Structure formats: C-alpha cells, structure tokens
Amino acid sequence: MLKIYHAQGARSLRVLWLCEEMGVPYETAEASFMKPSDEFKAVNPLKTVPAMKDGDVSMIESVAMMIYIMAKHGPTDLEVKPNEAGYGDYLQYLMFGEAGLAAYGNPLVGTRFMAPDDQKENWTAGYLKKTMLKRLEFVGERLGGKQFVAADRFTAADISIAYIANGAKYAGIEKEIPTPVMSYIENLWQRPAYQRAAAVK
Ligand SMILES: N[C@@H](CCC(=O)N[C@@H](CS)C(=O)NCC(=O)O)C(=O)O
Structure with missing residues (x-):
C-alpha cells in the first residue's frame, strides 16, 4: 500500500486528495520538517513534506507523486x-x-517565520509576494470564470493549483488571493474527496 508522509495543510494534501478522488488506498505517516522522525528523515533527507513510499519506490515531489499514482492506478479522468x-x-x-x-512561497514562508525581525520585510520578501500575486492574477484571467483550469473538467491540474490556498496562508498573503481564484478554489473544496483528504491529521 502507498505510504504517504503527511502533515495537515502541507503539499501532501495534493496526494491524499488525488487518492481520495481515485479510490486508491493509502496509509499516512507523520511528517514534520521542524521535528522530523528518524523514519521520515530516512525516506526524505531533505525533510520536505510530502514523501511517499510504494514498496521500493521512494519519492519526495508532490506533483510527481500524483503523476505516478495516476499512471499506476489509472486510467482516470483526472488525467488529460x-x-x-x-x-x-x-x-x-x-x-x-x-x-x-507554490515554490515561490517557500522562501516567503521561511522569511516570515525564521528571518531576524529587521529582515522580514526585505526586498526579496516583497518581490516574492508581488510575484505570487501576479501569478495568481494570471490564473484568474486564464480561468475567465470557468470552474476548471483544463479540459472543462476537474483534473489533477486543479488539485495542483488549489494547494496554493494553503501555501498563501503560510506565506501570509491568503487575504490577497484574487477573488476569482479564491471562488474557483472554494468551489473545488466542495468535493467530498477534498474534504476527506483535508480532514486527515
Ligand atoms: N516541490 C516539493 C516542495 C515540498 C515542500 O517544500 N514542502 C514544504 C511543506 S508544504 C516544506 O517541507 N517546507 C520546508 C522546507 O522547505 O524546508 C513538493 O511539491 O513536494
């Protein structure tokens, strides 16, 4: 069975959500980049969340995990x-x-929580914030009021994009997510598979 190293609200949500949508069985194990267990460190020396084990296969990139699961357990309409x-x-x-x-959010989160006080509002933090918001505007414009980003149906691409609501919260910019993008994400959050995944501790 797939073993997903998970922390609530982290990118492991993408993987759990996909498994819930597909009905793929999985188990979870605790993952923390602040207080990593020996087991988690052995699977992911980078200590980033998530990690995944499938027999001898060991992975540490959430989107790659989604592609892997769809290929191994599909076919699925989540893939175009x-x-x-x-x-x-x-x-x-x-x-x-x-x-x-989401990758632009990591240094912003690091700066917010770990930088010395006089560096929290430095030039790079401002650049990252502006860049993320510009990219979210782009998503909103491309959506143009549609419910999904590709192929007029719900796909793994929506799961990948929707994670940004969590990333933005940790980066402290969740209130600045453009309204069309937040409405799109809130609509995706109505899915029972999302709700089951989001409830996993
Ligand atoms: N590209 C990786 C990023 C993983 C990642 O950065 N996860 C965050 C938590 S959501 C993390 O562990 N951050 C701590 C760090 O960067 O050291 C993925 O998509 O899985």
Missing part, C-alpha cells in the same frame, strides 16, 4: 490524454501549481 483538447493546459497547470506558484 495527449489526444484530448486541453492537454497543453493540463500539463501546464499541473506543473504551474508547484513550479510557478
């Missing part, structure tokens, strides 16, 4: 196939959720 309209958007937003959005 190359012959379908929306394939390019699907790939783009699947990656953009992490590489184009």
Whole structure:
C-alpha cells in the first residue's frame, strides 16, 4: 500500500486528495520538517513534506507523486490524454501549481517565520509576494470564470493549483488571493474527496 508522509495543510494534501478522488488506498505517516522522525528523515533527507513510499519506490515531489499514482492506478479522468483538447493546459497547470506558484512561497514562508525581525520585510520578501500575486492574477484571467483550469473538467491540474490556498496562508498573503481564484478554489473544496483528504491529521 502507498505510504504517504503527511502533515495537515502541507503539499501532501495534493496526494491524499488525488487518492481520495481515485479510490486508491493509502496509509499516512507523520511528517514534520521542524521535528522530523528518524523514519521520515530516512525516506526524505531533505525533510520536505510530502514523501511517499510504494514498496521500493521512494519519492519526495508532490506533483510527481500524483503523476505516478495516476499512471499506476489509472486510467482516470483526472488525467488529460495527449489526444484530448486541453492537454497543453493540463500539463501546464499541473506543473504551474508547484513550479510557478507554490515554490515561490517557500522562501516567503521561511522569511516570515525564521528571518531576524529587521529582515522580514526585505526586498526579496516583497518581490516574492508581488510575484505570487501576479501569478495568481494570471490564473484568474486564464480561468475567465470557468470552474476548471483544463479540459472543462476537474483534473489533477486543479488539485495542483488549489494547494496554493494553503501555501498563501503560510506565506501570509491568503487575504490577497484574487477573488476569482479564491471562488474557483472554494468551489473545488466542495468535493467530498477534498474534504476527506483535508480532514486527515
Ligand atoms: N516541490 C516539493 C516542495 C515540498 C515542500 O517544500 N514542502 C514544504 C511543506 S508544504 C516544506 O517541507 N517546507 C520546508 C522546507 O522547505 O524546508 C513538493 O511539491 O513536494
């Protein structure tokens, strides 16, 4: 069975949500980057959350885990196939959720919680904040009022993007998420699979 090293509110939510949508069984184990257990450190020496074990396979990137699970446990409509309209958007937003959005949040979170007081509002923190908000505006414009980012249906790309509501909270910019993007995310949060995943401690 898949073992997902999880912390509530962390990117492991993406993986749990996907498993819940697909009905893929999984177990969780505690993951903490502040107080990592020996077991977690052995699976992920970087101590970032999540990590995943599947037999001998060991992974530490949340979007890669989603791709892996869909490939191993699919077929699933959560994936857009190359012959379908929306394939390019699907790939783009699947990656953009992490590489184009959430990744910018990490140094902002680090600065907010770990930098000395006189450095918390430094130039880089301002740049990261502006960059994330500009990218969220981009998502809102591209959505243009639609419910999903690709292929006119719910896909793993929506799971990837929706995580940013959590990332933005830790980065202290959750109130600045553009309204169209927050409405899109709140609509996704109505899904029972999301609610089950979000409740996992
Ligand atoms: N690209 C990785 C990022 C993982 C990541 O940075 N996770 C956060 C928690 S959501 C973390 O562990 N941060 C602590 C750190 O960066 O040291 C992924 O998508 O899994």
